[in-house]
């Protein structure tokens with residue numbers, strides 16, 4: 001179980017997260033929605049300390065990090081318990097698909113090379129890239145790179161995988177293949193927190209929807225409630241804009 | 251002036267100069283090695299923003315980049331022994347080559363430090379974040395992810411530096427070092443065929459430069475094999491972005507002509 005309590009983050013005087021509380025149960029898929037600039041990315045980055053929260057507590061099961069005075073080893077432990085899939089993929093550019101997946105296993109988890117390799121090949125096959133093991137990121141399409149990114153995250157056996165708009169940098173025709181992979185691993189009971197603008201996807205894969213605005217959680221609940229009968233006016237407005245947007249684009 | 255032009259002297263002097271390539275290359279190699287050490291030492295405080303050392307490293311880099319190397323040679327060869335005498339260290343009997351290599355080492359170190367800085371900052375910030383997200387320590391992220399990529403970016407910068415240093419060694423003769431240029435000036439003292447000697451000298455520098463350039467190109471190709479593109483629609487923007495960064499790094503570093 002992942003628990004965020006009173007997470008705050010300010011960039012200079014600009015308070016971007018104003019005390020976020022969030023609980024994610026094991027195996028749950030949480031989708032975070034909200035307008036641009038509402039702090040979704042910042043919140044996700046705080047969970048693995050790519051951004052240092054100014055206050056609050058992050059806990060994963062028994063393990064807890066007090067963001068006021070985090071120990072260096074706690075930050076490392078937190079990062080080893082989480083994995084992230086980036087909007088811009090961020091694959092290691094000088095390493096092949098296989099090496100990208102193996103890297104964490106060999107360097108961080110200290111697995112023997114052969115074992116790491118075998119596990120990585122299996123994962124790449126799972127995301128449909130069994131034939132691209134030796135390709136460098138520069139030789140892969142965005143969709144393929146992002147699938148390698150997902151395999152790299154899965155390899156670490158994390159307690160939670162954090163996705164920051166995993167498909168928003170992709171050409172529309174490549175979105176489907178990445179969503180299909182995420183859908184597949186969601187069914188395996190891996191805990192995930194996904195920031196996304198793909199409303200129908202969120203509705204379909206998430207067990208829990210969080211709507212953020214202005215650095216705070218406005219409303220949260222099961223997809224059915226949030227999408228069909230949101231309590232808050234702001235949620236309603238946001239969703240209405242989205243559904244009308246997509247109506248236009250069709 | 252000299253004697254009437256006679257092409258046979260060009261060939262004769264060319265052959266006679268060949269053995270002196272060794273000395274010039276020796277100066278280049280030792281000063282580059284020294285320069286890599288100085289450059290790394292100077293780059294670290296700037297990369298990690300160490301308060302006082304950072305300033306010091308900036309002063310060092312701008313001094314050696316901003317003054318002619320000929321003056322640097324004179325300052326160190328004539329000035330350093332005097333300064334050291336004040337603290338009772340006698341270096342007046344050190345071979346001149348020691349001073350020459352020290353100066354070229356410090357000089358190229360200034361460029362190396364800028365090069366390291368430029369190359370490291372040219373590596374996308376997302377690479378470090380991905381390394382952290384995978385669970386690596388700062389040290390591991392640097393040595394396994396940032397440094398190898400920075401090195402590949404730095405190869406063309408290093409190539410420029412090596413070739414520039416080779417050309418700069420032609421000034422070592424002013425302190426009496428018998429390298430290529432020094433020899434080329436003494437060879438025709440009897441025959442007076444100076445022009446022929448200079449033509450032979452230019453040819454040798456040119457050939458050595460071209461060979462070095464080719465070698466570096468091979469190394470660069472090898473190290474950048476991961477950036478070779480193979481006709482795929484949507485990795486082009488990333489590649490372009492990267493290339494742009496790379497040329498920025500190159501621009502910051504490129505050494506202009508001879509700075510005597």
Ligand SMILES: Nc1ncnc2c1ncn2[C@@H]1O[C@H](COP(=O)(O)OP(=O)(O)OP(=O)(O)O)[C@@H](O)[C@H]1O
Nearest residue numbers: 011012014016034035036037038039040041042043
């Ligand atoms: N490194 C930073 N320095 C200063 N301000 C920042 C930084 N990163 C984010 N911000 C600010 O924090 C606020 C929230 O940004 P964030 O990226 O978390 O929003 P978001 O909800 O992910 O938006 P989007 O949907 O556009 O991705 C914005 O106002 C942004 O300008």
Ligand SMILES: [Mg+2]
Nearest residue numbers: 040041042165
């Ligand atoms: Mg964002």
